[in-house]
Amino acid sequence: MVIKVKTENEKVHEWLKQQLEDCADIDDRELKAGDKKAKIIYLKSVTDSQIINRFIITPFYETKDTKEFMEYVVSFPAEMEPKDQHEALSQLLKGFVIIFAENKYVAFQAKKMAGSGVTEASAEVNVQGSPDALTENLEVNLNLIRHRYQTANLKVELKVIGSISQSAAGILYDSTKVDNDVLKELKKRLDSIEAEVLITAGELEQELSGRKFHIFPTVVVTERPDRLVKSIEQGKIVVMLDKTKFAIILPSIFQDFFAAMDDRIQLPLVGWFLKGIRYAGLIATLSLPAFYVAFAAYNPEILRVQLTLMIAGSRVPVPYPAVIEVLLMLIMVEFLIEASIRLPKTIGPTATTVGGLILGTAATEAGLVGNVMIILVSAVAITNFVIPINMMNFSVRVLRYAFLLLASLFGLVGIVLGFVGIVVYLSQVRSFGRPYFNILADTNSRKGIS
Structure with missing residues (x-):
């Protein structure tokens, strides 16, 4: 019986996948061309796909062997070699692509900065602090959150809501701080939604509230990424719906509605x-x-x-x-x-x-x-x-x-x-x-x- 010993690359690769196993925005792929093999892992929400295609994937298929490809990669100023798996995870969360080849792994910077589509908050204006507001693009919103909350404990789960609208809903939470009972209840309510078209956070709030007639809102609907990050840090859950620039924070209490980021x-x-x-x-x-x-x-x-x-x-x-x-x-x-x-x-x-x-x-x-x-x-x-x-x-x-x-x-x-x-x-x-x-x-x- 032959016992296969895992290489350092394989151990680090599996550890990174395990740390981000509940993140829907992770992309783990293997590149093959004849005898050439390489693996790359990155977060789609904080990396630029054009940079990855142009400077990693295309050169991989143009170089004659893996050694030449790695020599090409390490020649870039945007490249760095993590000293251990924890530093690799830290770089991964910041928008780096981790490349595994030639019994080594390197981090290649491919950070995507969401700037062109981000506007200033109009519904919740503050005097100081970040003026950024969420957008109608779920990937851009994930980018805004990931850059402010750089930890592998931030989990992202995706669900599709609305049989006709097919709206993507992202569930964000810190796995070390979230209340699992609340998370289970949220998933249960999301699965029970029967609406055909759901395109606004207000509609989703009504579906999740569980009551047809209630005068006070029981979840906070906000457009501010900094409020979302602070809520996640407090152990709350954020639900972001694609095609709308507002997100839901739950559970919420009465005083949350009277707190401003200022x-x-x-x-x-x-x-x-x-x-x-x-x-x-x-x-x-x-x-x-x-x-x-x-x-x-x-x-x-x-x-x-x-x-x-x-x-x-x-x-x-x-x-x-x-x-x-x-x-x-x-x-x-x-x-x-x-x-x-x-x-x-x-x-x-x-x-x-x-x-x-x-x-x-x-x-x-x-x-x-x-x-x-x-x-x-x-x-x-x-x-x-x-x-x-x-x-x-x-x-x-x-x-x-x-x-x-x-x-x-x-x-x-x-x-x-x-x-x-x-x-x-x-x-x-x-x-x-x-x-x-x-x-x-x-x-x-x-x-x-x-």
């Missing part, structure tokens, strides 16, 4: 202050219209006399109840917001700004709304946009009308009931098994996956 750059005290401002904005945009109705129609005795008389004086010419006044102005603000989103960028800001100024001035002079109402609606519109994640932003806009209804029926008691109801609802919500609202709860809880 918070990590600022000093700790400044970051906490900014987060506090956002939570204050959340409370203000939810409750200010409701408080106005409650104080004007039900509980004016709670305010100081001067403030009560000021509100009452501003409403003297208004011919209808306070709730109608608030509802009218809120709906007009919604019209302005939608118009600013749908209009071309060249005229949108100007048209909506001029329209808002004319609308507010004319409504006040005509006696349709009071002066205090204009101030309040402006504050509500401003505080709503301090929330960094748009999905939570839209949810709060809808929830504001529920508070307005409760205030119109029960006054201040209705507002209190509204906040109690939200707390109770959020306390039982789960994001892939993780407590959504109770940040200090046991993160290992598995009950109530939703």
